[in-house]
Amino acid sequence: MSRLVALRDAGFEALAVLHAQAFDRPWSAAEIETMAAAHGAFGIAAMDGRALLGFILLRALAGEAEVLTIAVDPRRRREGLGRALIEAAAATAAIAGAEEIFLEVAEDNPAAIGLYEQAGYEPVGRRPGYYPRAGRAVDAILLRARLNSAPGVV
Numbered sequence: 001m002s003r004l005v006a007l008r009d010a011g012f013e014a015l016a017v018l019h020a021q022a023f024d025r026p027w028s029a030a031e032i033e034t035m036a037a038a039h040g041a042f043g044i045a046a047m048d049g050r051a052l053l054g055f056i057l058l059r060a061l062a063g064e065a066e067v068l069t070i071a072v073d074p075r076r077r078r079e080g081l082g083r084a085l086i087e088a089a090a091a092t093a094a095i096a097g098a099e100e101i102f103l104e105v106a107e108d109n110p111a112a113i114g115l116y117e118q119a120g121y122e123p124v125g126r127r128p129g130y131y132p133r134a135g136r137a138v139d140a141i142l143l144r145a146r147l148n149s150a151p152g153v154v
């Protein structure tokens with residue numbers, strides 16, 4: 001059983017621990033707190049009791065939102081948590097006035113690409129060699145989803 005809460009309710013130390021489990025380049029609790037406090041930033045966490053299962057952090061400004069990060073506990077993947085987070089984020093971004101959401105994903109990340117495709121994101125660009133990797137750098141694919149921001153329409 002999981003519930004969605006505001007990001008700050010998850011605790012920034014717990015967010016940093018989960019982020020480190022999901023990414024090669026960890027973000028400290030202080031970095032996440034600073035990003036979450038930036039103008040237009042908002043985040044949503046999935047919790048089971050006091051346990052953090054996943055989170056998403058975005059920034060919405062001037063009609064556009066950007067997903068800064070999304071991560072789900074490796075033990076709880078493929079349960080629909082990522083999808084729940086991205087859908088809740090889209091609804092919140094639309095309420096904040098965003099008409100579209102952008103994000104970047106590494107071309108060698110099939111889980112994230114699958115999640116975004118399922119959520120209706122489409123490729124709109126590519127940044128060659130954006131992600132450093134041992135051996136060779138990997139391209140970032142820039143994805144966009146349009147939001148239906150008409151009041152009362154979901």
Ligand SMILES: CC(C)(COP(=O)(O)OP(=O)(O)OC[C@H]1O[C@@H](n2cnc3c(N)ncnc32)[C@H](O)[C@@H]1OP(=O)(O)O)[C@@H](O)C(=O)NCCC(=O)NCCS
Pocket residue numbers: 022023069070071072073076077078079080081082083084104105106109110111112113114115116118
């Ligand atoms: C990407 C991530 C957030 C997905 O979270 P999740 O909770 O496992 O995703 P969901 O269970 O909601 O999956 C939704 C859909 O995404 C796709 N998907 C998820 N994991 C997948 C995988 N390993 N391979 C292929 N498709 C996958 C599927 O279409 C899935 O739907 P289905 O289960 O009905 O087939 C998770 O894998 C993660 O934290 N990865 C590490 C961090 C990361 O890469 N973040 C994205 C950076 S851009």
